[in-house]
Amino acid sequence: MGLFQKLKEGLFKTxxxxxxxxxxIVTASPKLTxxxxxxxxxxxxxxxxxxxxxxxxxxxVKHSYETQGRAGLDVFAIARAEVERSLAGAxxxxxxxxxxxxxxxxxxxxxxxxxxxxxxxxxxVQSRGQTALLAAxxxxxxxxxxxxxxxxxxxxxxxxAGARGADPASVAHDxxxxxxxxxxxxxxxxxxxxxxxxxxxxxxxxKVHRVMDKKLPGAPHxxxxxxxxxxxxxxxxxxxxxxxxxxxxxxxxxxxxGTSKGGMVIAIQRELGLPVKFIGVGEKPDDLQPFxxxxxxQALFDER
Amino acid sequence: MFDALSQRLQNAFRNxxxxxxxxxxxxxxxxxxxxxxxxxxxxxxxxxxxxxxxxRVKALGEDVAQSIQPGQQIIKIIHDELxxxxxxxxxxxxxxxxPSCVILVGLHGSGKTTSCAKLGRxxxxxxxxPLLVAADVYRxxxxxxxxxxxxxxxxPVFARHGETDVLRIAREALDFARQINxxxxxxxxxxxxxxxxxxxxxxxxxxxxVQPQxxxxxxxxxxxxxxVNVATHFDQALHITGAILTKLxxxxxxxxxxxxxxxxxxxxxxxxxxxxxxxFEAFHPERMxxxxxxxxxxxxxxxxxxxxxxxxxxxxxxxxxxxGQFTLEDFLEQLRQMKKLGxxxxxxxxxPGGAEMLKGADLSKQEKDFRRMEGIICAxxxxxxxxxxxxxxxxxxxxxxxxxxxVAEVNNLLNRFGQMQQMMKKMGKFQKMMGRMGGMPPMPRx
Ligand SMILES: Nc1nc2c(ncn2[C@@H]2O[C@H](COP(=O)(O)OP(=O)(O)OP(=O)(O)O)[C@@H](O)[C@H]2O)c(=O)[nH]1
Ligand SMILES: Nc1nc2c(ncn2[C@@H]2O[C@H](COP(=O)(O)OP(=O)(O)O)[C@@H](O)[C@H]2O)c(=O)[nH]1
Ligand SMILES: [Mg+2]
Ligand SMILES: [Mg+2]
Numbered sequence: 153m154g155l156f157q158k159l160k161e162g163l164f165k166t167x168x169x170x171x172x173x174x175x176x177i178v179t180a181s182p183k184l185t186x187x188x189x190x191x192x193x194x195x196x197x198x199x200x201x202x203x204x205x206x207x208x209x210x211x212x213v214k215h216s217y218e219t220q221g222r223a224g225l226d227v228f229a230i231a232r233a234e235v236e237r238s239l240a241g242a243x244x245x246x247x248x249x250x251x252x253x254x255x256x257x258x259x260x261x262x263x264x265x266x267x268x269x270x271x272x273x274x275x276x277v278q279s280r281g282q283t284a285l286l287a288a289x290x291x292x293x294x295x296x297x298x299x300x301x302x303x304x305x306x307x308x309x310x311x312x313a314g315a316r317g318a319d320p321a322s323v324a325h326d327x328x329x330x331x332x333x334x335x336x337x338x339x340x341x342x343x344x345x346x347x348x349x350x351x352x353x354x355x356x357x358x359k360v361h362r363v364m365d366k367k368l369p370g371a372p373h374x375x376x377x378x379x380x381x382x383x384x385x386x387x388x389x390x391x392x393x394x395x396x397x398x399x400x401x402x403x404x405x406x407x408x409x410g411t412s413k414g415g416m417v418i419a420i421q422r423e424l425g426l427p428v429k430f431i432g433v434g435e436k437p438d439d440l441q442p443f444x445x446x447x448x449x450q451a452l453f454d455e456r
Numbered sequence: 457m458f459d460a461l462s463q464r465l466q467n468a469f470r471n472x473x474x475x476x477x478x479x480x481x482x483x484x485x486x487x488x489x490x491x492x493x494x495x496x497x498x499x500x501x502x503x504x505x506x507x508x509x510x511x512r513v514k515a516l517g518e519d520v521a522q523s524i525q526p527g528q529q530i531i532k533i534i535h536d537e538l539x540x541x542x543x544x545x546x547x548x549x550x551x552x553x554x555p556s557c558v559i560l561v562g563l564h565g566s567g568k569t570t571s572c573a574k575l576g577r578x579x580x581x582x583x584x585x586p587l588l589v590a591a592d593v594y595r596x597x598x599x600x601x602x603x604x605x606x607x608x609x610x611x612p613v614f615a616r617h618g619e620t621d622v623l624r625i626a627r628e629a630l631d632f633a634r635q636i637n638x639x640x641x642x643x644x645x646x647x648x649x650x651x652x653x654x655x656x657x658x659x660x661x662x663x664x665x666v667q668p669q670x671x672x673x674x675x676x677x678x679x680x681x682x683x684v685n686v687a688t689h690f691d692q693a694l695h696i697t698g699a700i701l702t703k704l705x706x707x708x709x710x711x712x713x714x715x716x717x718x719x720x721x722x723x724x725x726x727x728x729x730x731x732x733x734x735x736f737e738a739f740h741p742e743r744m745x746x747x748x749x750x751x752x753x754x755x756x757x758x759x760x761x762x763x764x765x766x767x768x769x770x771x772x773x774x775x776x777x778x779x780g781q782f783t784l785e786d787f788l789e790q791l792r793q794m795k796k797l798g799x800x801x802x803x804x805x806x807x808p809g810g811a812e813m814l815k816g817a818d819l820s821k822q823e824k825d826f827r828r829m830e831g832i833i834c835a836x837x838x839x840x841x842x843x844x845x846x847x848x849x850x851x852x853x854x855x856x857x858x859x860x861x862x863v864a865e866v867n868n869l870l871n872r873f874g875q876m877q878q879m880m881k882k883m884g885k886f887q888k889m890m891g892r893m894g895g896m897p898p899m900p901r902x
Contacts, residue, residue, distance in 0.1 A: 197501045200680040203492060262703060262731065263565025263676070293731070294569075294604035295597040302596035316604075347706040382563060384498035384680025386708035407564060410649040412682045435564075435594070 184217045188227050195228070199415035199452050200384050205422070209234050232449045238418060239445035244402060244427030246273070247374045253285075253331040255339045255364060255371040259357060259398060260378035261390055262345030265406035265432055267296065269378050270342040271303035273430075275437035278307065282337035287327030288313035289320040289360060290344035300342050307437060310334070320344065320356065321363040328367045341372060348393035361398050376429060378404045381414035391420045400424070406432030409439070413452050483515055490534060499711035500684040503541075503718040511537050541714050542741035547698070547723045549670050551584070555633050557641045557666045560700070561659055561690055562674035564647030567702035567728055569598065571674050572644040573605035574728065574736035575700075579640055580611060587638035589629040590615035591622050591662065592646035602644050609733060612636065622658055626666050641666070650689035663694055672725065673699040675716060678708035683715040691720045701739060702728035784841040784873060788833040828861060829869050835859040844870055 189210060196206040213230045220230075248254050256273065258266040267290070274284035286304050288311055290296035297313045304311035312327035324341055331339040343360065346353035364371040377400050379387050394400060405414045408431045417428060428443035487508050494504040514533045549558065558575065560568045569592065576586040588606050590613060592598035599615040606613035614629040626643070633641050643662070648655040663671060673687060673696045690696055699720075701713055704727045713724055724739040833841060835858030840847055847855075847870065856863040 194501055197495060198681050200498075200682075203495055261678070261706070263567065265565065293601070294608075295601035298600045299595070299597035306596075347703065349705070349707050380565065380676075380678075382676075382680060382682050382686070383678045384708070384712070385496055386498075386678040386706070387680075389707060407649075410563070410682070411651055411685055412680070416680070 182218075184214050184227065189214065192227050192231055195453060196231070196415070199413035200387075201415035202385055202388070202419050205415070205419045209238075228453050232453055235418060235452055236445050236449040239421060239428075239448060242417075242421050242428050242445055243443045244429050245442065246277070246429060247401070248337075249373060253328070253336050253339050253368070254373050255328065255331070255341065255368065256374040256376065257341040257343060257361065257364070257372035257398070258376055258378055258404075259343050259394055259400075260345060261347050264345065264378045264380040264383075265404075266290075266345065266378045267299055267303070267342050268435065269376075269404050269406060269430070269432060269440070270300070270340040271307060271309075272432070272437050272440040273340050274303075274309045274338070275307050276440060277338045278309065283334070284309050284338045284340060285327065285331045285334060285336040286311045287323060287339060287341045289323045289327075289341050291316055291318045291320050291323060292344045296342075296344065321360045324360045325363050325367050328364055328371060332368070348390050348397075354393070354397045358397055374401045374429075375399065376402050376404050377426075378406060379414070379417070379420075380412075381405050381407045382410065382412040383416065385416065387416035388419050388423065391424055391426070395424055395426070400426055402427045402429040404428075404430045404432065405443075408451075409433040414448075415452060417448075480516070483512065487512060487515075494711060494714070497709035497711035498678075498680050498683070498715075500681050500715040500718070503684065503715045506718070507537060507541060507714070538714075539741055541717055543717055543723045547725060548738070549579075549725065550697070551579075551640060551669050553669065555587075555630070555639050555641055556584075556670075557643065557668035558670040558672065559643040559645060559659070559663060559666070559668045559694075560672050560674050561645055561694060561696070562647060563649065563676070563679075563686060566647065566674045566676045567700070568592075568647065568674045569601050569605070569644050570731065570733075571672075571700050571702060571726070571728055571736070572602060572642050573609060573611075574733050575726070576606070576611050576642055577609050577733050578726075578736060579642075580609070584640045585638045586611055586640045586642055587629065587633045587636070588613045589625065589641050589643045591625050591629075591643045593620045593622055593625070594646040598644070598646065605733065612638065614641075622662055623665055626662055630666065643668075650686045650693075656689070656693045660693055670697045671695065672697065673716070673720075673722075675699055675701055675712060676708075677701050677704045677710040677712060678706065679712040681715075683712035684719050687716045687720050691722070696720060696722055698722050698725040700724070700726045700728060705729045705735065784833055784836065784844055785838070787873060787876075788830065788841065828859075828865065831859040832856075832861060832866055832869050844873065 192213060193206055193210055196209055197203070201209070209231055212234050213227055216230050216234075217227055225233075246254075246256065258270050258273075260266050270286055274286055277284050286300055286309055288297045288300040290300075291314055294316075297316060301311050301313065303309075310330075312323065312330050314323040314326070320343065327339060327341065330336075341360075341364070343357060344353075346357065348354065361372060361375070375398050377391055377394050379390065383390070391400070391403070403417065403420065403426050405417055405428060408414055414431075420426065421428070430440050431443055431448075433439045433441055490511070491504055491508045494507065495501060499507070511533055514537070551558075560572050560575075562568050572588055576588050579586045588602055588611055590599040590602045592602075599617055603613045603615055614625075614632050616625050616628065619625055622645070629641060629643075633639075643666070645659060645662070646655070648659075650656065671694050673690050675683065675686070679686070687696075687699075699716055699722060701710065701716075701724050704710065716722075717724065724741070727737050727739045729735045729737060832855060835855045836847075840851065840855075852863055852866045856866045859866075
């Protein structure tokens, strides 16, 4: 970097600082104390927003706090608005093809709530008067097929399954054939949990998706990454890596009925622009809600 | 899994190394760096704060000010403090009494059922007679899951399908254990939120009834800041005696481990490192700290080898790995033992920088490659295996013919072998360097 360039950058920094300070004095805004900022920073980090996101929000809050006039809102109210704004447009409903079966694949690392979410989604579309079919493509984990079958019995939704250890791609293939034959409105594919670091398992997932596309061009029409709200920074890596293997169309954040805030969603949203289609708030079929940025932002700063 | 944290800490250390004197101001930057690294690794922010404070206080202490190279002293302090926080010794299970009971508790999907089976397998190997008890009465097919795993291990499972009273299940399980002469009961319980009072009370009553020797909290290594609340609540309600950290085979940095230790004071006893039932090991704080500091996990690798191979062989292998004296003959021996050792993936991830290396590598293909390599080395004479330098074009053609591959593949193997030797030499040097630099042992042994 040339000296001149450096000088210019330095000047620019001073200048914007100065501009900020002038604006603050003109609007007669109080200066934000470091105590207030620390408290905000702690709250954001505690909600798993991550360092980068926290820094961004703190900076934005500081700026608006110091330029909004004396009778302004408190730091947390501004932060809430900031979070809400950054998540605006993050909501989105389940896709529905104009005609034919809509295929929805649920993917994610181990134990996040894929199977339960598949069942909840089947229940949801049924309550909308549409028909659903479930596919047990987790042929690896012990009793995963039985788990989904029990949900199917409970919800009166047919389940397509192969034997344990069967090729998940062939189960996916058969389930599409079944959905087409039955003229189901929706087909939900429950896949096995897999860590995004396991290359062969990610390849297996790609194959499942490839086979579906071959059987029904365009399928799966939705690929939802199921994230556990109690996950920390790794959630961003999960989203990034899954998105590379099987292009995602949205997120589901589960276990938000606990005290975890799921703050990593904000960074994921910012980086990948994926809509949050649903949140899981319990273990019952009804415990699935559409995502609401306002509520989410509110809950982020709620005391337990 | 700790590779990124290692990177941050190593950067911080690099800045520290040049210090002449330790003062508030010149350590501040480095400590801020360490704090950020810890936060990025999901260490709870309060725990991280305390950690940094402890390091700061120690760093400004007298000893340090008088030492010749204060930077190295701080590195040592950070390392020691990390080890202290993670627990300073591996503690196994305290199973006395007949029968002994272990209860596994935790959030939904953390890995309780899998760990129940893994623990059963381990205790069985240690000569105990475990009975797995299916006490998850909520999750659909939870009992079938445990039964399936029990069948795989040929271990008995106690399950009462349709029964929803956990205490009744427990009572009957205790009777059953006595009848069939099992001395250790491992209870798999349903996942629950730490704030779900009725369900946590259910566990408290179970604890009251069976009087377990161990109550282990099963925690996902990717857990974020909430790990502190989870651990605190479960500990208050159930007095946990330790923890199992699962899914360490992923790339989550596992700061939750530090958080958990800090708030409960209870040791992490085991680590889950895969979905398969043998992917389970004792948790070693020293080793974990070494991993944090970027020294890889050669000790785990060697220990794993020891389980499959005999102890002498393992020692020999470790020695060779360290000195970089590793011949094609050893390589062949290893290829053969590989099958006994488990997947290549789990092996490589234990090497320094292994997690990084694994990114984007398709190891199932490599495993196939390895079988071909085995064939190639088999086609060599013992002399060639010991001194690959003598392998001229003529010999290579003969070997290719003998093993049914192209000459290019023979060349490829020799190249790769050369690279491997290089890497191992570097590893040896790196360990020596780390030893000198921070006054740490070159390689912590259990
Ligand atoms: N509290 C709560 N629990 C949930 C929620 N969603 C799922 N669970 C529970 O989390 C656990 C794991 O859920 P599963 O649906 O089996 O998760 P999965 O992703 O299919 O797991 P694997 O197939 O084993 O990788 C179960 O005990 C579920 O009941 C939720 O929104 N809130
Ligand atoms: N990769 C990996 N997966 C694990 C590990 N332990 C458990 N799992 C997986 O995590 C998921 C949830 O495990 P489970 O034992 O059913 O959890 P529970 O709900 O707490 O009983 C399953 O898919 C397991 O196969 C581990 O150490 N590594
Ligand atoms: Mg599942
Ligand atoms: Mg379970």
